[in-house]
Amino acid sequence: MAFGFTQAFRTFGRLALAGAIGAGLAAGEVGAGQKTPSPGSAKALFAGASLPTQGPAQPIGFYAKGCMTGAVALPTDGPTWQAMRLSRNRRWGNPAMIALLERFSQDAVRYAGWPGILVGDIAQPRGGPMLNGHSSHQIGLDADIWFMPMPARRLTAEERENLPFTTMLQKNKFLTVNPKVWTESRARLLMLAASYPQVERIFVNPAIKKKMCDTWTGDRTNLGKLRPIYGHDSHFHIRMKCPPGAAGCTPQAAVAAGDGCDKSLAYWFTPAPWAPPKPPKPDAKPPKPPREMMVSDMPKACAAVLDAASVTSMQAATYGGPSAAGGPSAASALAAAPAAAPAADDDDDDGELPDVGPVPNDKPVVQ
Numbered sequence: 001m002a003f004g005f006t007q008a009f010r011t012f013g014r015l016a017l018a019g020a021i022g023a024g025l026a027a028g029e030v031g032a033g034q035k036t037p038s039p040g041s042a043k044a045l046f047a048g049a050s051l052p053t054q055g056p057a058q059p060i061g062f063y064a065k066g067c068m069t070g071a072v073a074l075p076t077d078g079p080t081w082q083a084m085r086l087s088r089n090r091r092w093g094n095p096a097m098i099a100l101l102e103r104f105s106q107d108a109v110r111y112a113g114w115p116g117i118l119v120g121d122i123a124q125p126r127g128g129p130m131l132n133g134h135s136s137h138q139i140g141l142d143a144d145i146w147f148m149p150m151p152a153r154r155l156t157a158e159e160r161e162n163l164p165f166t167t168m169l170q171k172n173k174f175l176t177v178n179p180k181v182w183t184e185s186r187a188r189l190l191m192l193a194a195s196y197p198q199v200e201r202i203f204v205n206p207a208i209k210k211k212m213c214d215t216w217t218g219d220r221t222n223l224g225k226l227r228p229i230y231g232h233d234s235h236f237h238i239r240m241k242c243p244p245g246a247a248g249c250t251p252q253a254a255v256a257a258g259d260g261c262d263k264s265l266a267y268w269f270t271p272a273p274w275a276p277p278k279p280p281k282p283d284a285k286p287p288k289p290p291r292e293m294m295v296s297d298m299p300k301a302c303a304a305v306l307d308a309a310s311v312t313s314m315q316a317a318t319y320g321g322p323s324a325a326g327g328p329s330a331a332s333a334l335a336a337a338p339a340a341a342p343a344a345d346d347d348d349d350d351g352e353l354p355d356v357g358p359v360p361n362d363k364p365v366v367q
């Protein structure tokens with residue numbers, strides 16, 4: 001009995017922690033440094049910026065080492081989306097990213113039979129590294145979308161904090177999608193996200209990529225954009241290309257040609273990516289802990305981004321907000337539009353126990 005209780009408690013503790021840290025941990029995106037950052041560290045400074053700089057919008061640096069100016073916020077609610085984990089203040093992105101998310105959410109209802117999207121982390125108001133979760137999401141061109149459909153009602157702020165993640169993987173099986181949870185609508189959602197020319201990559205768990213390789217019978221042109229990676233079993237991650245004219249944005253290498261259902265996927269089904277790190281030799285010196293990233297380690301312009309004047313308020317910088325009168329307002333549409341009804345093949349995710357899934361510890365990867 002005692003053992004059972006201890007196990008249950010441990011499991012609960014792990015899940016509670018996953019809930020507290022959120023998509024990052026559940027998705028295996030937690031960076032190496034969980035210790036408290038020192039006051040001058042890049043993490044502490046960027047996490048401390050509560051509002052974006054004034055425009056124009058520029059991504060600066062690389063997805064996993066950079067910052068941004070002129071970010072706008074995704075409104076917390078729209079007719080076809082709801083933003084999650086609001087307390088984190090990570091609804092900020094390049095306007096191109098926010099516009100894409102709104103468009104994607106509408107297309108998801110129209111073309112994928114999906115009732116609307118739950119949006120996880122995008123970026124901090126000025127981008128940069130975060131105190132927890134994510135090695136990337138630093139320049140406003142990355143966004144996480146839950147695999148859970150938007151419910152037909154507005155979630156309360158509390159629910160948005162605490163709603164557990166649902167893994168798409170089968171418990172106690174190696175890298176296998178759970179057929180009871182996975183649906184064709186999710187496959188359509190992924191391929192829809194990959195269909196936009198400005199989207200460069202979609203990160204998903206290797207089991208999900210394999211499922212797509214094995215089952216997608218439609219046009220496979222964009223299947224290669226789905227990239228297998230650790231975690232990403234309860235959400236997927238959309239990465240946009242550097243927008244045209246964004247001179248300070250460092251592009252990532254293009255995705256290789258083909259559908260990616262090849263050796264690069266087969267690798268994930270070998271022991272190599274899941275092997276624990278080799279123990280150090282008994283006489284070896286203990287390795288130095290990695291140095292904390294300081295602002296001086298980031299692109300030069302990021303120091304100025306931290307010092308730049310803020311917009312006047314969160315509302316003023318919310319996409320479609322008062323500063324964009326006449327623009328594609330989501331916030332204003334919300335009042336008029338009821339939440340979309342769930343699609344017919346929507347599965348019942350609500351209330352299911354959270355599950356971190358059979359994923360290994362995070363390893364340092366560029367996402």
Ligand SMILES: [Zn+2]
Pocket residue numbers: 029134137142143144236237
């Ligand atoms: Zn992500």
